Amino acid sequence: MFHRTSKLAAACAAATLLASTAFAGELVINTDTSDPAPKAAFEALIKGFEAEHPDIKVTWNLFDHEGYKTSIRNFLTADAPDLANWYAGNRMLPYVKAGLFEPVDDVWEKNGLNESLASARDSMTIDGHLWGVPYTYYQWGVYYRKDIFEKNGIAVPKTFDDLIAACDKLNAAGITPITIGTKYLWTAAGVFDYLNLRTNGYKFHMDLTQGKIPWTDDRVKATMANWKTMLDHKCFIDNHASWSWQEALAPMVQGKAAMYVMGNFAVAPLREAGLTDDQLDFFQFPVINPDVALAEDAPTDTIHIPANAKNKEEARLFLAYLARADVQTKINETLGQLPINKDSTVGDDKFLQAGYKMLSSTTGGIAQFFDRDAPAEMAKAGMEGFQEFMVKPDRLDRILARLEKVRQRVYK
């Protein structure tokens, strides 16, 4: 008996020895990519990296999406991984300010990312440094039921008046024009972003989200007046505050609603629910003020090196790998999103192509999204106000006054 255990122990010791010689480096990655497509994309990404660097042992911790937003604060300070995913723009500001992310200008410099990822450079820059590597983004816009539009003789709306006319026609036919689920608030911010970008333009929208303009400004009121017009024409589904964005997909699948102002991630569940590409299509949010250059929402997802990471060399290798054109092509094919690298190819999916075409010809500017452009507290208060406004539009003045109060506190 004793003999056998000792043999086993020896075998174990040998195995450990072998392991430690086989892997020169280690790499710990934390991500919240737990939905099916992102999970598969990261699996493939990590496998590809391991194949090119067989001497690095990768440990991948997968978090659930909502929990990640809280745990990232803990693990960045206490038990930092070597890489963590997050978002560009203002969303990373608190971590940059707290010194929890490592600047990676050298990775950009050494791998020529300043050219290949040029489009996302601005949104990765804070205080003159680059704080991570972007790997994917996706368009926002209006997803609609082409078959329902055709049946009711509605052309793709080009202007705001077209959109309102389409709402009236659909309502007359007994179909809800636009479905939306505002239980978790942010969907309403998508509508606000577009109304404001189209009414007042990119510069104003950015100034507003950065707290430079009071919420009681007449231009904000103009945006809200346009929103009110949509509400008056019953453009949105009733009871939207009861539903999450996923639950609000159902009316569209059932043919009870015709449009959804959404990000491209809505396409996958809509297809899964049985809509074909003949039924489902995409159009750019219509023009409101013709003098305003068209700007879009296109949130960028990123990967960062925590300042407390242990294996920064390996992490830099991974970032360089992630930024490569062929890698971004592959990962975004699985994600169903758009690569950042300009030499990557966009998947031949019709929604990706439409998004790519739209975003690469955008002249106005590319916003991240309301809750990424505005600081967290302002975003929360704003989105709550938008939800309230959509149900109780007559409270507009009170809502704007409340937001203004929050603005004065947040951007001190």
Added chain:
Amino acid sequence: MAAFWKRNQQKLAPWLFLLPGVAMFLIYVIIPIFQSIDISFYAWDGLGEKVWVGLGNYVELFGDEAFYTSLKNNVIWLVLYMLALPAGLFVALFLNQTVRGIRIYKSLFFFPFVISQVVVGLVFSWFYDPSNGLLNLALQALGFEPVPVLADENWVTYGIIAAGLWPQTAYCMILYLTGLNAIDPEQIEAARLDNARGWKMLWYVVLPQLRPATFIAVVVTVIGALRSFDLVSIMTDGGPWGSSRVLAFYMYEQAFSEYGFRMGYGAAIAVVLFAIMMVYIVGFLWKMYRDERGGR
């Protein structure tokens, strides 16, 4: 050393036995209370430097609409949650009989308390769903307009409380059932001889004997109402536009949620909530103290 131990053994032993419990209680309950009070005087995002703001958080709190909404909802919770007591008593009286299979019925009535609040919340959200929910299908069948309970600022808190009452009633029921077991049959007998029945029997004979059970039921129900969080979080996430928030949820939202991380402000809300609970805790302790002395 040995001599010292021998001399003071009697005096020291109880403290030694208490030590683990006291230490835990200090580390996990008492010290954090003071830490929270301390944090509530700072502006702090949980990462950077703490900035002393004195009573700033409290000043802001008392000018904050959302705080008053939460406070109001907490009061509604407190009042309506008390319905769990009569409801629990009624079910307990109903189940306090010996028929075949009564144990199965008892466990079925107790079931909602066993399942997670999250599940209760989900079940009720589906029940209230404006397009496919049972409630609205029933209302429509009766010719009423559907009510989006969880999306209507006037209904939402009541909708959530109704969901909360389901498990809370079960809890009170089990407390009363055990209480009923301990009722003195001789007193019932005597009351019967004196021609007491129905309400009079319940009010003058049964209820006084259930006082310990009622006391515990009140305490757990008050605490349950004040710390109501899971249901709000699951069913509405505080919405629509924050109208179903309660203090516990608002504190979480400010301190820990995706858009929060105002630790100081969250701590200030927690302190206010603590002060409210303190009223009950003091009452509870005072009664315990009185009973102990009376018992001697």
